[in-house]
Amino acid sequence: MEKVMAFTGDEIAAEAMRQINPDVLAAYPITPQTETVQKFSEFVAEGRVSTDMIRVESEHSAMSACVGAAAAGARAMTATSANGLALMWEIIYIAASYRLPIVMPVVNRALSGPINIHCDHSDSMGARDSGWIQLYSENCQEVYDNLIQALPIGEDRNVLLPVMVCFDGFIISHGTEGVAVLEDKVARNFIGEFKNIHSLLDIDNPVTYGPLDLFDYYFEHKRQQVEAMEKAPEVVKKVGKQFGELTGRFYGLLEDYHLQDADLVVIAAGSTAGTVKATVDELREEGVRAGLLKIRTFRPFPQKEIIQKLSKAKAVAVMDRSASFGAIGGPIFLEVRSALFEEQKKPLVISYIYGLGGRDTGINQIKQVYHDLAKAAQSGKVSQLVNYLGVRE
Amino acid sequence: MKLKGWKDIPWGGLILEAGNAQKYETGGWRTFRPIWHEDKCKQCLFCWIYCPDGSVIVEDKKVKGFYYEHCKGCGICAQECPFEAITMEEESKFRKDQGGRP
Incomplete structure (x- = not known):
């Protein structure tokens, strides 16, 4: 049973993240993403989530913290826009290449310059070769639905890729709409548990992340990323169908x-x-x-x-x-x-x-x-x- | 070492086998080779402590020489040795002697 309530895009992203209850959230504020993390920080303060929230000094650090947390086996999230995404650039490629299924709302905003805070897709489109799955959302409902589906998509064993859930700055992020929201229990059951099979904290099965990878193996690792992307459509469709059976809202590519x-x-x-x-x-x-x-x-x-x-x-x-x-x-x-x-x-x-x-x-x-x-x-x-x-x- | 294809290796460049750096021979990077002079050595083990790569062979608590398969020739051992018992010599000399192999 779903409840329809009024949310802005930023608020519903925060609400979805409350249900997801990630182990770690590391984020830095940037317009028009700010309200998402602001709202989520209220959930942290009120004890409504058990997330470790890391207040980082930049987006570069936000994504770095997510990479570290995810490699340690945590479910890690952040959110950003435009120049914030640009500052993460180096690390978004690393998140994808280490196959860490971090989920990140990207509130689409024009990249500077000249400086502008409003919507276009220059930020996420620039990241199209970074190895992240990108889901684009038409309205607040899709922001919620895409975020809930992003975790089972990215965390699927055949995929293991990070996911950007993109939605238009101000038009969606600051526009209020009625959104059907699943009960917490149902949403959490749909999302499921995350278990990183190669966790840095698993001392019985030690693993090294980030060793030097030169002309002998780098190419093979890129080929694996290509393969993961090729496997992703089936998983996106499977999860979209399961979500539809639960909510009546079916999703495909x-x-x-x-x-x-x-x-x-x-x-x-x-x-x-x-x-x-x-x-x-x-x-x-x-x-x-x-x-x-x-x-x-x-x-x-x-x-x-x-x-x-x-x-x-x-x-x-x-x-x-x-x-x-x-x-x-x-x-x-x-x-x-x-x-x-x-x-x-x-x-x-x-x-x-x-x-x-x-x-x-x-x-x-x-x-x-x-x-x-x-x-x-x-x-x-x-x-x-x-x-x-x-x-x- | 035979190189594996993309289907047969862990994803993301992860290393799942602890200590397998031993299989990766880096001696070919060397341009200067450390030479141990046993007569000057007092067995203080400074070279063993300072070597960043574990390339000093120690048996029964005594230095016996170097693992040239892994020594990159950084020269820290020679720098730290208090007794000038290690000298750095041009690798090319030895390569010629050994038919071009390190």
């Missing part, structure tokens, strides 16, 4: 909305997927065959599913809330387009960079995207491959 007969498809991740759904509703009333394909897992990238889901589409717009400077369009666009390369019959694919630094992206702009798609589908040609939606010329 992607979510589709009116995609079955859609000629024109927008691909988006994060809160904008919700705006696209509202746009699709309006366009469907006008008789436009519009659909949405929402990216939930960007890492691992769901190539097979994307090919299958786009098999009937005529034109596809991929919306990226980050720029990849010097590349041909945004990061999601590049991978979607690349995924389709071998297909005989493939849709036209167009890149839209949007919403940088929290620039608002509304229904009218997304209607413009569908309008462009209709023109492309009709002419069979892409007039502008990379577009900047909502920027002033």
Whole structure:
């Protein structure tokens, strides 16, 4: 039995973390993540969790403490945003390569400079090659659901990878919504116990973490990480199904909305997927065959599913809330387009960079995207491959 | 040592076997070789205490020489020896003598 209560994205992340009750939480405040850890520190002060909370002096230390704790066998968590994630950079690769399933909410915020505190995905997209699983959330409910699922996904024996649960700064983190929350007992039972089979504190089975790994074995260890990522989709789907059986909310790698007969498809991740759904509703009333394909897992990238889901589409717009400077369009666009390369019959694919630094992206702009798609589908040609939606010329 | 494939090694570079550094021979890193002069040695064991790699051979509480498979030639033993009983000599000399092998 679930209870529906009002939470902001930051508050519901803290609530999920209260239920998770990690052994160690090491974090440093940064807007717009601050309220998550602030709220969680109240739970610590009130004795509602048994977590050791480490007040570190930087995000570099936060992730370092998590790595140490996880290697010792603890369930370790932190949370961050933008420049905080950037300061963790060195250690996020180490967490992934040591195969420590640390779970971290990333409240998406534009990376400086110029300094900006609002939403875009430049922070987590930059970490796309770090070896972390990335789940993107559309709303507060998905923040909760993704966090509860992140632990059984990352801690699965075949995966053992850290997980970022990404949600849009301010739009989700500071927006209040009704969220269905599991009973503590049920949530904890779903998450299960974590046992690191190679714990530094297991003196009967000594283990060394972090030895020098040169040209003789480093490559093999990277190959293992590739393999773990390749095993992850099945686990994401399995956990999503189990979660659905418990709550009625089923999750996979992607979510589709009116995609079955859609000629024109927008691909988006994060809160904008919700705006696209509202746009699709309006366009469907006008008789436009519009659909949405929402990216939930960007890492691992769901190539097979994307090919299958786009098999009937005529034109596809991929919306990226980050720029990849010097590349041909945004990061999601590049991978979607690349995924389709071998297909005989493939849709036209167009890149839209949007919403940088929290620039608002509304229904009218997304209607413009569908309008462009209709023109492309009709002419069979892409007039502008990379577009900047909502920027002033 | 035959190198294993990615399916046959612990993940993340973890070492699960205590003390297996012994199997990893690092003597090839050496450019200077410590030479023990038994006549000058007073068996104070300073070299054994200071060696960062456990490369000093001690039998019956007495220094007997060096494990050249592991000695990296750092020269700390020669530096710390109070009796000049250890000298550092160019490795190339010995390599030539031994057909190019350390």
